Amino acid sequence: xxxxxxxxxxxxxxxxxxxxxxxxxxxxxxxxxxxxxxxxxxxxxxxxxxxxxxxxxxxxxxxxxxxxxxxxxxxxxxxxxxxxxxxxxxxxxxxxxxxxxxxxxxxxxxxxxxxxxxxxxxxxxxxxxxxxxxxxxxxxxxxxxxxxxxxxxxxxxxxxxxxxxxxxxxxxxxxxxxxxxxxxxxxxxxxxxxxxxxxxxxxxxxxxxxxxxxxxxxxxxxxxxxxxxxxxxxxxxxx
Amino acid sequence: xxxxxxxxxxxxxxxxxxxxxxxxxxxxxxxxxxxxxxxxxxxxxxxxxxxxxxxxxxxxxxxxxxxxxxxxxxxxxxxxxxxxxxxxxxxxxxxxxxxxxxxxxxxxxxxxxxxxxxxxxxxxxxxxxxxxxxxxxxxxxxxxxxxxxxxxxxxxxxxxxxxxxxxxxxxxxxxxxxxxxxxxxxxxxxxxxxxxxxxxxxxxxxxxxxxxxxxxxxxxxxxxxxxxxxxxxxxxxxxxxxxxxxxxxxxxxxxxxxxxxxxxxxxxxxxxxxxxxxxxxxxxxxxxxxxxxxxxxxxxxxxxxxxxxxxxxxxxxxxxxxxxxxxxxxxxxxxxxxxxxxxxxxxxxxxxxxxxxxxxxxxxx
Numbered sequence: 001x002x003x004x005x006x007x008x009x010x011x012x013x014x015x016x017x018x019x020x021x022x023x024x025x026x027x028x029x030x031x032x033x034x035x036x037x038x039x040x041x042x043x044x045x046x047x048x049x050x051x052x053x054x055x056x057x058x059x060x061x062x063x064x065x066x067x068x069x070x071x072x073x074x075x076x077x078x079x080x081x082x083x084x085x086x087x088x089x090x091x092x093x094x095x096x097x098x099x100x101x102x103x104x105x106x107x108x109x110x111x112x113x114x115x116x117x118x119x120x121x122x123x124x125x126x127x128x129x130x131x132x133x134x135x136x137x138x139x140x141x142x143x144x145x146x147x148x149x150x151x152x153x154x155x156x157x158x159x160x161x162x163x164x165x166x167x168x169x170x171x172x173x174x175x176x177x178x179x180x181x182x183x184x185x186x187x188x189x190x191x192x193x194x195x196x197x198x199x200x201x202x203x204x205x206x207x208x209x210x211x212x213x214x215x216x217x218x219x220x221x222x223x224x225x226x227x228x229x230x231x232x233x234x235x236x237x238x239x
Numbered sequence: 240x241x242x243x244x245x246x247x248x249x250x251x252x253x254x255x256x257x258x259x260x261x262x263x264x265x266x267x268x269x270x271x272x273x274x275x276x277x278x279x280x281x282x283x284x285x286x287x288x289x290x291x292x293x294x295x296x297x298x299x300x301x302x303x304x305x306x307x308x309x310x311x312x313x314x315x316x317x318x319x320x321x322x323x324x325x326x327x328x329x330x331x332x333x334x335x336x337x338x339x340x341x342x343x344x345x346x347x348x349x350x351x352x353x354x355x356x357x358x359x360x361x362x363x364x365x366x367x368x369x370x371x372x373x374x375x376x377x378x379x380x381x382x383x384x385x386x387x388x389x390x391x392x393x394x395x396x397x398x399x400x401x402x403x404x405x406x407x408x409x410x411x412x413x414x415x416x417x418x419x420x421x422x423x424x425x426x427x428x429x430x431x432x433x434x435x436x437x438x439x440x441x442x443x444x445x446x447x448x449x450x451x452x453x454x455x456x457x458x459x460x461x462x463x464x465x466x467x468x469x470x471x472x473x474x475x476x477x478x479x480x481x482x483x484x485x486x487x488x489x490x491x492x493x494x495x496x497x498x499x500x501x502x503x504x505x506x507x508x509x510x511x512x513x514x515x516x517x518x519x520x521x522x523x524x525x526x527x528x529x530x531x532x533x534x535x536x537x538x539x540x541x542x543x544x545x546x547x548x549x550x551x552x553x554x555x556x557x558x559x560x561x562x563x564x565x566x567x568x569x570x571x572x573x574x575x576x577x578x579x580x581x582x583x584x585x586x587x588x589x590x591x592x593x594x595x596x597x598x599x600x601x602x603x604x
Binding site: 051072073074077078082083085089090091092093094095098101102103105106107149 | 267467470471473474477478480481482483484485486487488489
């Protein structure tokens, strides 16, 4: 299968803290992959390195065959990467419709923009809230809105940082269904997630990060059965 | 296809674009829509147009003075209210363009409408300088309160520099800069006309020209702010990180907005010099730099209509108060700013407009 993302020997230090240590990582096109690890493992830093918010000390990031390491964040987004942050990254003072228009107007205009906004409102179950200021939506709805903003222009790779943080079980289940739907449409998904039940619902494969390095990789069953993972993460979470 | 049909087919995209821009006179980034709003706006413009018929040339000249400043206020509204970058130094571009107008017109004269060329060049200089400062600020990742500190520093440096240009060596061509006393003797705007130029001294004729310019700039800004460009500025104000992660080069947008603000401040500066045939370094000083912030905050920085109306009202009020002393007027301006921040943080005029909108069932945006 074609690899959409390849990370090679990625290193990053902040003073005495190493947040990425010789990371070699590859993601197949069409995959649904989860990154897990204890707090401080370097998951969010890895995302920020992928997005260009931090420049690596060494190593390369290749996306769809192109070295994107020197590109700035907005240029990486234009290459086909999209992101949903942990804290909903929406424009709270603007209406839901405006949020979506701003998200898509870079790529779409006129009737196609209007149609895409309508389609995403439907997909995210926010049609009735189109004129509502985004800041007054429930937490789950804000998360969905941001997912809608991230996928409306059909990126090739969607990065999700704890997409279900703060959601009710019902909202979490619905979010999982949304992600399966997006994946079926050909969007590769890489998610940082703590909720192991959710990871089991969505992930084809899992990578465990620990102290800035890849600790283990495999299917969800392999990872949950891995004694080292149990010790550093799953076991620790139970304590 | 007949020739007429071919010409029509060629003109159709242009007509469609014109319709699209006109439709942006109303939109999510500007308050006011529907016939009631536009009738009210037309009434305000009509009242402003007939006002000179019931007044004298001197008083109308003072009203023209109020209009001169509105361009800088609207520019600050774009930079601060829409894009979220509080510039404390719009007076740098105001002063630079004001001096440029003086230097250019003193050197090239006022025949053949050359004063308008000087006006355009001065505005261009203000915009270019703002783009340069904006480039270093935004690509240098300066944000928040530091934008205010940098821009204030720029205007104070310019003031200090111009204040020490008193000697005869400080001349550009035949134009002496004159240090702290300022430049004077430049010609006002002139319109070439059959049988002799029409000179726009600070009276009724200049008032009408300025009124027309205010209307054009205001409507132009409404269209721009409701266009995709304006949407991105608002998005940057609300959440710059998210905006960048939607694929926008936010630094470029911030720089362009700052350049637009600089151009409009420059327009005010050049018109101010043309109005009074006089400009001094104090036009770039601390007091001058602070006043536009009061006008825009009191009016309502996040809506261009509120900014415009509020600025005219506050400037007129400030001028009326200076009869009793300029320090006294400044204290009142300070108190007005504190009142706004504490009671109506969205701006007095903007809040009133929102309430009127609710009463009449046309809640603005």
